[in-house]
Amino acid sequence: MKRRAPATAAARTTAAKLTEDLVAANRILAEHGVVDGYGHVSVRHERDPNRYRLSRSLAPELVAASDIMEYDLDSNPLDATGRAMYLERFIHGEIYRVRPDVTAIVHHHSPAVIPFAATTAPLRPLYHMSAFVGEGVPVFEIRAAAGMTDMLIRDAALGRALARTLGQHPAALMRGHGAVVVGADLPLAVGRSIYLELNARLQVQTIALGGDVTYLDPEEVSKVVAVQDYARAWELWKRKALAK
Ligand SMILES: [Zn+2]
Numbered sequence: 001m002k003r004r005a006p007a008t009a010a011a012r013t014t015a016a017k018l019t020e021d022l023v024a025a026n027r028i029l030a031e032h033g034v035v036d037g038y039g040h041v042s043v044r045h046e047r048d049p050n051r052y053r054l055s056r057s058l059a060p061e062l063v064a065a066s067d068i069m070e071y072d073l074d075s076n077p078l079d080a081t082g083r084a085m086y087l088e089r090f091i092h093g094e095i096y097r098v099r100p101d102v103t104a105i106v107h108h109h110s111p112a113v114i115p116f117a118a119t120t121a122p123l124r125p126l127y128h129m130s131a132f133v134g135e136g137v138p139v140f141e142i143r144a145a146a147g148m149t150d151m152l153i154r155d156a157a158l159g160r161a162l163a164r165t166l167g168q169h170p171a172a173l174m175r176g177h178g179a180v181v182v183g184a185d186l187p188l189a190v191g192r193s194i195y196l197e198l199n200a201r202l203q204v205q206t207i208a209l210g211g212d213v214t215y216l217d218p219e220e221v222s223k224v225v226a227v228q229d230y231a232r233a234w235e236l237w238k239r240k241a242l243a244k
Helices: 009-031 087-098 111-118 128-135 142-146 156-166 186-209 218-225 231-243
Strands: 040-044 051-055 068-072 104-108 171-174 178-183
Touching (some): 009 040, 009 051, 009 104, 009 186, 040 087, 051 087, 068 087, 087 104, 087 178, 111 178, 111 186, 128 186, 128 218, 156 171, 156 178, 178 186
Antiparallel strands (some): 104 178, 171 178
């Protein structure tokens, strides 16, 4: 392994803030029921785009700064020190490899989205908080990639197949499993994960009411997506998460 140049004080501050944000992201997702004992969230390294940070194998609600590990894009650990790793870490490495615009990734089994990966009824953008859904949320069919499996993204080939299905979209559903959500930063990836779950729930409620459903128009979608950063919500979520 190559040695890095010593980090400056400013770089150490940035790294500490990103680690703090990543810890907060884990707890926020748990607080909102997007993850439970399972699921994970990562952030790309602030100085080396070929690395990312992700907790050791642990329930997200329990994650602290000392649990955060670094990985290369092959999802090999750089500082394992005997710590157990998430089996599905390849989701993160393979998406970071092909999506330079992505800095944060959430993988979850958020309950309300599961039905939309199991039927041909598409998830559609029901309201402004989840307008990004209108950019398309493809469904990953693991059978098409690897036949009969235990459903888990347990190697790089499956991670690459999932990344291919995701393409340039903000999220992809995983049939019989969950979803992956990406963003240019942690607030965006976390906010999208929370509102993806809400959109799914609200869409089912709306359809159950009967009548014709009006979804966001593509033009409305692009106008909302251009300005949506979940920044105000993130400030609240983070403060509550770190106060515990
Ligand atoms: Zn999973």
